[in-house]
Amino acid sequence: MAANAFTGLLNSSADRHSLFDDAQGIVAGSMLAVLGVSLLSGAGLLAGGTAGLAFLAHYATGFSFGLCFFAVNLPFYYLAFRRMGPAFTIKTFAAIALTSILSEFVPGFIGIGHVNPIAGALFGGLVIGAGMLALFRHRASLGGIGILALYIQDRLGWRAGLVQLGFDCLILALSFLVASPSIIACSVLGAVVFNLTLAINHRKDRYIAV
Structure with a gap:
């Protein structure tokens, strides 16, 4: 019985992930x-969405990015539950908590010193995009503002993409309080790379597993 249950955790199919698939x-x-x-x-550099808010809080207060990232996402879990359901909310909470914890410890194991802003934007945006692809394909996320945009679209009829863009523009405007125009320009480049990575590689008609 126990062996069958364990095997069930590992078994997956073309259209459904196993628990092990989702965990990894x-x-x-x-x-x-x-x-x-x-x-x-x-x-x-900075970023858009809740990561951008966390960076702003991190640069402005000196608190760690991991702590800020976890805190700014707290108000969005209710919306995630209402809009996307309990499974998505639990997996998203796990991803955010793990990202926050790893953000506290990884710098002690992988020392990244000076990074050229353009290189940081290109490589950072690409790597974060790849991470988000992995999460999206397992019905999880790291960003609360995207969920808020969908919620506003349902309630008020405003297009989610425009709502998301409005929030990102607001975050960008606030960035002038903590960063120079050149850093903000490179941050925009990183956001473009990140969004292109998602737009080109994430399509529901090409990837259907749940």
């Missing part, structure tokens, strides 16, 4: 996201 996807996605964040942080 969340761990891998979180690890890639932390590596990308480390590259952005080494270059002094």
Whole structure:
């Protein structure tokens, strides 16, 4: 009986992930996201979404990115539960918690010193995009603002993409309080690379497993 239950945790099919599949996807996605964040942080760059809010809080207060990232995502779990359901919310909470914890310890194991801002934007945006792809394909996420955008679209009829863009523009405007125009320009480059990575590689009609 126990052997059958264990085997069930490992078995997956073309259209359904096993529990083990989801676990390794969340761990891998979180690890890639932390590596990308480390590259952005080494270059002094910022990001969009809740990661951008966490960077702003980190640079403004001196608190660690991991702590700020976990804290700014707390208000979005209710929306995630209402909009996406309990499974998505639990996996997203696990991904955010793991990313926050790894962000505390990874710099002690992988020392990233000075990073050229353009290189940090290109490589950081790409690596975070790859991490988000892994999470998306296992029905998880790292960002609360995207969920808020979907919620506003449902309630008010505003297009989620425009809502997301509005929030990112607001974060960008606030960035002038803690960063120079050149750093902000490189941060925009990183956001473009990140979003292109998702737009080109994440399509529901090509990847259907749940």
